[in-house]
Structure formats: structure tokens, C-alpha cells
Amino acid sequence: MAMDAAVSAQQQAWKLVLEVFLEQRSRMLSAAQEFGLAPQQAFAIVRLKVDEPTTMGELAQALRCDNSNVTGIADRLEAAGLAERRPHPSDRRVKTLVLTERGEAVRRGYQDRLGHAPPVFEAMSDEDAVALIEILDRAASAA
Amino acid sequence: MAMDAAVSAQQQAWKLVLEVFLEQRSRMLSAAQEFGLAPQQAFAIVRLKVDEPTTMGELAQALRCDNSNVTGIADRLEAAGLAERRPHPSDRRVKTLVLTERGEAVRRGYQDRLGHAPPVFEAMSDEDAVALIEILDRAASAA
DNA sequence: TATTGTTATACTCTATAACTATA
């Protein structure tokens, strides 16, 4: 019979981080629902601006999905009056998206509701936050 | 005009953690695809056992979705020959799921392919991993 | 009456491939 190896400190640390993430995911889904946003619509809306057009391709990259999906997501945001498609000034193949005023209000409300970081992170002392950054930087260098 | 507040160390730390998570998510999706698993099927299969039956409700909780969704996920795992429904010994309303031998092989392959924690975490020194655990514990107490 | 799982419904998200209009 195979014996499970003892759980390493690295695995324990990852498990804790995963819990934070799952909790944050749950908060994001609730907040999105409160503002009438489907999950990817919520992700999209925080990436969009009122005055700074985002191309469909850029949004696809930010959402880590295929360009073809962005068409539908943009359609739904447009149908809800939260975003608008605009032509690109120099390349007529490209379409860009900007938030409407209403979209900007929803974005602000959604982000305020959610805060900048999960509650556990916001409760962290400055010293611990800095230490965490250093730990992750060291690990990234070692990986 | 509103000025953006300077980005706090807490926000920076969260951003780094989020990057790790997105990278891990990407790895999970690739690995799942390699083993012919849809995303939730992959989550489900790591929660299931060969000899320890899991009820549909327990799986729904683990997947953080409604019970009704588990029906379809279990259907697809069963259709792929990876899991089987079994009656509950004492409550005839309850149905349980167990992995087939093939399901267990796929689960093992998938988990081996993925490792215990993201590469960045596995590259972490023992000292740093312990320090990270302590930081998160302190933050959880403060939150 | 309450609970477990299923079904029915409708919607969102997903990738792939074929298409269009540009470049």
C-alpha cells in the first residue's frame, strides 16, 4: 500500500491561500449578482474604462478566453446599457469597448462593494504584507 | 477629480497571489483537457474515492454549486466510465458516487500531472512556507 | 412536512471552425 507523504509546509500554505481565494470568489459572485452581472461580465466591467477604449482582443486576453466569446459578453453588456462599441480610429477592423456612464456607476459600485483585496488580506499588518511580497518574490526567483 | 490612493502592500500582496492562482488555474485547465475532463469534472474527480462513497449533496458542497448541477456532472462522469452511482445503505433517497478503477487511474494521473501545489509554492523554502502560514493565521485572527 | 436527487427551463460561458471586412 502507498503511504501518503506527510503534508509539507508548502502544501499547507497553498491550501490556506486556496481557501482565501475560494472565499473571495464567493464574494465576487454574490457582489456581481447584486449588480445584475454575470461572472464574466463583472470581470469585464472592471477592465473597461469610460474614456479609454479597450479593443475586443485586449478584453479577450484579460478574460483569458477566446476572442469569439468576447462578442457575446460585449453584446450583453451593451444590451444592459453598460458598455458601447466604438470604431477604432485608425484600423477599421478593430472594435473597441467603453463603459457608459451607467456602466461606470455599476463598476464603481461593484468595486466599492468588493474592496481592493479579500478581507483577510486587508486585515494584514503592513509588515506581514511586505514579508509576504518578499516570500513570493523569492519563490518566483527560485521557481 | 478623485485621486487613486497609493497601492497598499496588502493590495500588492493580493495581486501577486492572484497571479499565482491564475497560473495554477491555467495549468489545471490544461491538465484536465489532457485527461479528457471538463473543468468541473476534474474538480469532482479529485473529490471522489474508489471505496469511500460520496453523496451527491456532499459533492455539490465541494464544488460549491447547486445540487441540480451535480446530476449532470455525475451523468457525464458515469457516461465516461469514470464513476458510478451507488445506493445509500440506509437512506433510499440518497445516491452516492464512487470512482471506477478507470476513474481512479485518471484521477491519479491528473493529480500527479498537477502536483501538490503550484510550482511557485513548491519552490518556496521551508522557512518561507512556515512564515507564510503564520502570516495568514495572524491575518485570519485579525479579520 | 422536510429532504434528496432529478427534471425542465433558460441563460451564460467555452472552444473550434468558417466567414467578413479590412489590412
Add this chain to the structure above:
DNA sequence: TATAGTTATAGAGTATAACAATA
């Protein structure tokens, strides 16, 4: 030829509500 976005398609996941069987 290559690229940006769209459409068509097929599948997967999602919540809600109604339902059957059982407790």
C-alpha cells in the same frame, strides 16, 4: 496573406422552480 471581430455550432456549467420518492 494575415488579422480583428463575428457567426455558427455544440457542449458544459449555472440557478431556479417544480417534482418524485423517501424520510
